[in-house]
Amino acid sequence: MDIQNIRQQIPVCQRMTYVNTGMSGPSPTPVVDAIKKRLDHELFEGAASPDVRAEGLEIRDQAKQAVAKLLNASPEEICLTKNTTDGLNHVMNGITWQDGDEIVTCSLEHGSVLVPSHFQGLRHGVNVKVLTLEPDEPRDSILEKIQAALTERTRLVFLSHVEYSSGLRMPVKEIRQMIQNRGGRDVMLLLDGAQTAGHIALDMKDLDCEFYSIPGQKWLLGPEGVGALYIREDMISQVQPHHVAGRATVSNHDPYRIEPITGSMDKFLMTSTSAALQAGMLEAINFVQGVGVDEIESRVLDLASSLKQGLAEVRGVTVISPLDRESSSGLVSFSVDGLEPTEAVSRLWERDRIVCRQVAFPACVRVSLHFFNTEEEVNQIVDSVGNLT
Ligand SMILES: Cc1ncc(COP(=O)(O)O)c(C=O)c1O
DSSP: OOHHHHHHTOGGGGTSEEOOTTTOOOOOHHHHHHHHHHHHHHHHHOTTSHHHHHHHHHHHHHHHHHHHHHHTOOGGGEEEESSHHHHHHHHHTTSOOOTTOEEEEETTOOHHHHHHHHHHHHHHOOEEEEEOOOTTOOHHHHHHHHHHHOOTTEEEEEEESBOTTTOOBOOHHHHHHHHTTBTTBOOEEEEEOTTTTTTSOOOHHHHOOSEEEEESSSTTOOOTTOEEEEEOGGGGGGSOOSSOOGGGBSOSOOTTOOOBOOSOGGGGOOSOOOHHHHHHHHHHHHHHHHHOHHHHHHHHHHHHHHHHHHHHTSTTEEEOSOOSGGGOOSEEEEEETTBOHHHHHHHHHHHHOEEOEEETTTTEEEEEOOTTOOHHHHHHHHHHHHTOO
């Protein structure tokens, strides 16, 4: 991996220490060029003239295929969305809930998991079980807690694959196996992949979850405003579209009757979409895959391990992320004695141009290390954190 060459293509890297990819990744120049190229094409040739329109549809198809390849899924199991949360909402508002159904989730979750879950409670009488997990909860203990929460009424386990708060990587494969075929009834698994696509290797065929949602703008380094939802082929017909337009019907030409389509991901599509953003997402996936997701994952884990070791030696700093490699990711969270996380984040920016974020629960500072970050930046962060107090 030629890091210097990669950094040359990501202008932000030359201006600051950017360790906030978990919120929004810095796009490489080719990604923004692809977006501009499409916008210029629309500017000069007209967005709805025949060739430009046909090319726009081609971009959408290619983006779908690129996502399918990234996830090892079929393009028919993918629909492009606005972001992770949009995809999660398609599923959560599309399942036919019964009063008394149960959802299992956990306390480390992002609002994009917790809020849609609790809304099903308010609307449909669904019971939401929020398991209390430590930011570095051991894998066995996570599995035991989920096992203990399952009942006859459990319909869905809804978790992030990597927890945004501490970077804890959940044992999703083991969870999948545990909830499968319970008394002849499968419990469904919905995974929030906001912190995974472009960061760790993903394989839907191997994982075999029902639903998985990803963004374009984080670890894939694509633009904001585009993401993707995977629904396992046999489950597509069981999720009702909650926003509907022409593509949710077999034909939209008869004003007096419609025939809903059920088995196609197209039913979730609205009318117009942004081919420019989709072109950016396509280029971003190609960029990341050109580097290699396996290589990225291994480099990111090495960088995260160095940072955790460095921070552990700074007086007054407590690393709250897991330390073992299997449960780790590129997200490293820590607290500083006597300093509010918001204050630490603003001092790191103002003093040393380090861009990171605070997390409210558990209260901490979070650094996101991606493949374009370097050991020198890790050392700089350790020094800067040491100067905070
Ligand atoms: C776990 C998790 N889920 C959802 C989101 C929201 O992502 P998006 O803007 O792609 O919906 C985030 C963003 O930080 C996240 O970390």
